[in-house]
Amino acid sequence: xxxxxxxxxxxxxxxxxxxxxxxxxxxxxxxxxxxxxxxxxxxxxxxxxxxxxxxxxxxxxxxxxxxxxxxxxxxxxxxxxxxxxxxxxxxxxxxxxxxxxxxxxxxxxxxxxxxxxxxxxxxxxxxxxxxxxxxxxxxxxxxxxxxxxxxxxxxxxxxxxxxxxxxxxxxxxxxxxxxxxx
Amino acid sequence: xxxxxxxxxxxxxxxxxxxxxxxxxxxxxxxxxxxxxxxxxxxxxxxxxxxxxxxxxxxxxxxxxxxxxxxxxxxxxxxxxxxxxxxxxxxxxxxxxxxxxxxxxxxxxxxxxxxxxxxxxxxxxxxxxxxxxxxxxxxxxxxxxxxxxxxxxxxxxxxxxxxxxxxxxxxxxxxxxxxxxxxxxxxxxxxxxxxxxxxxxxxxxxxxxxxxxxxxxxxxxxxxxxxxxx
Numbered sequence: 001x002x003x004x005x006x007x008x009x010x011x012x013x014x015x016x017x018x019x020x021x022x023x024x025x026x027x028x029x030x031x032x033x034x035x036x037x038x039x040x041x042x043x044x045x046x047x048x049x050x051x052x053x054x055x056x057x058x059x060x061x062x063x064x065x066x067x068x069x070x071x072x073x074x075x076x077x078x079x080x081x082x083x084x085x086x087x088x089x090x091x092x093x094x095x096x097x098x099x100x101x102x103x104x105x106x107x108x109x110x111x112x113x114x115x116x117x118x119x120x121x122x123x124x125x126x127x128x129x130x131x132x133x134x135x136x137x138x139x140x141x142x143x144x145x146x147x148x149x150x151x152x153x154x155x156x157x158x159x160x161x162x163x164x165x166x167x168x169x170x171x172x173x174x175x176x177x178x179x180x181x182x
Numbered sequence: 183x184x185x186x187x188x189x190x191x192x193x194x195x196x197x198x199x200x201x202x203x204x205x206x207x208x209x210x211x212x213x214x215x216x217x218x219x220x221x222x223x224x225x226x227x228x229x230x231x232x233x234x235x236x237x238x239x240x241x242x243x244x245x246x247x248x249x250x251x252x253x254x255x256x257x258x259x260x261x262x263x264x265x266x267x268x269x270x271x272x273x274x275x276x277x278x279x280x281x282x283x284x285x286x287x288x289x290x291x292x293x294x295x296x297x298x299x300x301x302x303x304x305x306x307x308x309x310x311x312x313x314x315x316x317x318x319x320x321x322x323x324x325x326x327x328x329x330x331x332x333x334x335x336x337x338x339x340x341x342x343x344x345x346x347x348x349x350x351x352x353x354x355x356x357x358x359x360x361x362x363x364x365x366x367x368x369x370x371x372x373x374x375x376x377x378x379x380x381x382x383x384x385x386x387x388x389x390x391x392x393x394x395x396x397x398x399x400x401x402x403x404x405x406x407x408x409x410x411x412x
Contacts, residue, residue, distance in 0.1 A: 006219065013215040021207055021214075022199045031203070035210040042218035109194045110202070128191040129199075159191075 005049050012058055013042060020062060026125045027070045029114040041065035064140055067122050112162040120155035123148055223283070269318070271408040273337070274367040275350060276313030278375050281306045281360035293365065293372035306375055308365045314350060317343050322409035324402035327388075333402040335389045337409065344385030352381030368409070 001009065017038070024034035024041075045052060045062045052058040113121055119141070126137045127148075138145045286292035286305035297303040321338040339347055354362050355378050366373040366389060373389055389397070389405065397405075 001219070001222070009219070010215045013218065017211050017214050018207060021210060022203065025199065025203065025207075026195065031206050031210050035214070039214060039217045039221065042214065043221035046218055046222035109198050124191070125195070128189055129195045131192065156191075 001046060001049055005053070008053060009046055009049050016059055016062075017042075020066070023063070023125060023130065024066055026110075026113065026129055027066065027118070027122060029110055037066060037069055040069055067126075067140055068142075070118055070122060108163055112159050115162055116155050116158055120151050120158070123151045124155050124159070127152060270411045271368060272316035272318050273409065274310075274313060274315045274365075275317060275347065276308035276310055276315070276365045276367060277350065277354050278360045278363040278365050279307045279309050281363065281375065293367065295372055306360075306365055306372055308367070312350075312353075313364070314343065314346050318411065319343075319409050320411065322406040324399070324406040333397040333399055335397075335402050335406045335409070337387055337389065339385040341385070344383070347385060348381050348383045351378045354378060355380045368405075373405075 020038055020041075021031075021034060024038040025031055026034075028034045028037055041062050044065050045058055048061065049058070052061050113124065116124065122141060123137060126132045126140065127134075132140070134145045134148050137148045141148070280292075281304060283304050285296070285303045286294045286307075290305070290307070292305045292307040294305050295303060317339065319337050320340045323336050325334060325336060326332065327334050350364065354364060356362070359377065360375070362379070363375040363377045365375045366387075376387070
């Protein structure tokens with residue numbers, strides 16, 4: 001990397017790192033770990049800087065690297081940690097209405113996210129934090145769109161259950177509970 | 183397709199990040215670019231450690247100069263054998279004792295990696311006695327990384343070597359940089375010095391490009407061919 005490229009790289013980091021750090025934080029559940037994950041992804045980006053810059057896609061690359069680093073860690077380290085549940089993942093779409101009540105407990109949201117398998121967490125962050133459509137999520141994670149949808153359903157079902165357990169005193173816990181344990 | 187921005191989860195996630203990060207996020211951004219550049223320059227390869235795969239960085243074409251040329255024992259280039267039934271090229275996996283950003287000095291027995299347009303030269307010293315010298319792998323296969331599409335060679339060790347490799351990687355895993363790295367030496371040349379974070383028990387590792395284009399289809403296939411038993 002020459003001086004010019006280094007300057008461009010620093011500008012890129014200055015402009016985008018806050019947004020990237022937020023994503024990394026949600027993926028790891030911890031600011032310090034999120035920073036570590038982001039730094040790794042940025043180092044990988046720096047090595048490929050001239051190519052990525054020419055194709056104007058350093059941000060796409062670094063986001064992909066973030067998700068892959070995180071999901072790879074999951075793949076390698078957490079065999080068997082993924083919970084098998086007898087909860088049917090597919091919920092009628094009408095259940096979305098209950099979210100407004102369930103998610104009131106904002107402080108619980110990270111605890112609930114942490115309990116998700118990393119791939120499901122990644123899908124949730126891509127869809128509901130970065131607001132990406134299924135086809136982009138599938139491209140970033142390198143999986144089929146059907147997988148994205150099924151992982152989303154599973155993740156939402158788990159989140160509902162966790163949040164319902166965590167906040168039984170929430171205004172409409174009964175509605176939430178009914179939705180999640182169906 | 184439901185509109186995610188109207189989903190309560192969207193609000194919850196954004197609100198959570200805003201609230202929990204308002205004080206701390208800024209502090210975590212300090213020095214991020216410097217840190218990333220340092221890591222990139224140091225060639226501290228991310229080891230996908232754990233069950234079985236190490237991503238090892240390789241300098242394939244811009245080649246390694248053997249530092250000394252006179253004193254060293256290990257740097258003998260394998261002569262082409264005349265009988266046509268040449269054995270597979272052995273690989274040495276040696277714990278790194280030091281790694282500095284300059285070419286090795288004359289007379290030292292380190293491995294020099296020449297500077298490229300994007301990287302400084304560096305000199306790696308290893309502890310040969312504690313490493314695995316002249317290992318013959320059971321399989322080597324060139325392929326494309328599923329992560330970023332770059333060429334790599336995946337290497338599989340024999341059961342006996344797998345056990346030794348697990349012990350070697352386990353013994354260096356907790357060490358400070360660069361003693362948590364091992365050097366991959368083939369034909370007296372350094373083909374990467376990945377760091378490890380835990381014992382690698384699967385008996386497999388990947389030799390990948392350090393940066394895009396380092397390992398081409400041709401060089402990856404050639405390396406795999408040389409390593410494979412024949």
